[in-house]
Amino acid sequence: MRTMNDRGSKDAKRPLRRAHVVRLMHYYHLLREWIGRGNGDTVSSSQIAEWLELDDTLVRKDLAAIGVRGCPRIGYAAAEVIDAIHKNLGFEDQHRAIVVGAGRLGGAIAAYPGFARYGLTIVGIVDNDPDKLGQDIAEHRVLPLDALPDLVRERQVDVVILTLPAEAAQDAADRAVTAGIRAIWSFAPTSISVPPEVKVRHEHLSTGFAELAYHLKQTSPEGK
Amino acid sequence: MRTMNDRGSKDAKRPLRRAHVVRLMHYYHLLREWIGRGNGDTVSSSQIAEWLELDDTLVRKDLAAIGVRGCPRIGYAAAEVIDAIHKNLGFEDQHRAIVVGAGRLGGAIAAYPGFARYGLTIVGIVDNDPDKLGQDIAEHRVLPLDALPDLVRERQVDVVILTLPAEAAQDAADRAVTAGIRAIWSFAPTSISVPPEVKVRHEHLSTGFAELAYHLKQTSPEGK
């Protein structure tokens, strides 16, 4: 039996599933734009649902899952929702990352200022191509890949961002794991194996394009 | 009642759902690496399932959904599976894309040779920054954003790849839509609105990082 007092017991929160995290990020972006455009301070679940083409009950359940309470007749305080998502997804925790691979993609990531909002700071960039060493990318001097273990320790790095070609990714991941990082964000077009305690998030750009290609095929007039 | 003859009736195939497409891409990558490493010609659903930590029945259903038949006791012909995925996902159809935004990310995408495998060819790159005009990126001369409509027609472009800052993305998308493209692949850190007949695939890098951040929070020793 549930009682009204359950309301406050945030310890009982169950971990969010992947689908929750993805939708919460959509709400987060949506509400930040909403507030940025100078709209009201409150927003209803049905407004969010309509913009994102979801069911409004789903929105309310997602918000309940991160402990946000709305007001009947009023809706949710947009700033409070943004805050709660920020906290629940772990953006208040600070993470320090090294970009491995000083190509264009590595440079784009190292230079992007938007990650700071999510608690992510790029603290270095390494590459194993001697031609790249010593260049400055987004105010980071490119250092040799061999320096990775030392950098991880000295700069208290817990995330490594891989932007290497497929054939170099596994070796770099191995070094990063040995050096003690806990998470790998990989943009390399291949899979990598790591011990179970290390989390890998793979950005499969080709999978993203596959969805587009499949849609185009389904909707193309010449059929089949 | 089903009969053996249903085997050949590919017209009855139902459209693949998103989860199917994503898993099929995993199988595709896995089997290409598998063959590349000189393993056998055949592979069983339980092998694939084990590598990807899925249920083997799920793998068989996915393969059945694209019309691949296996052999009892033998498994599936890896090359045939790769082929079927390639065809079903629409990689045989050729698409021509223009990259909008000549920054580091745009350059990385324009220069990446791997998209050719999926039927995607980059045929131009545009930017609205006068300083970028005339530069060559990956053998493409950077042209003004104003030239987009003409380029779309002349070069038979059906996909636009947005790599612009958030504030410029909607305007560029509008121009692309007016010029008649059918799909937008956006890397801009914002949402864009388009008419229903245009497909948008958004690569939310921050959502990718959010999953990592949440995992780190859940597994961090200091708890909470």
Next chain:
DNA sequence: TAGATTGTTAATCGATTAACAATC
């Protein structure tokens, strides 16, 4: 108050998994 909106339980839906017969 009346009515809009939340919060929550119950129902539905779809996707995954289990079981097992078919088959090579």
Next chain:
DNA sequence: TAGATTGTTAATCGATTAACAATC
């Protein structure tokens, strides 16, 4: 043949949606 593996139906599970009471 015996046995491994597929293909498919049935069962389960979880996520979404519907219904509706609670509430401000």
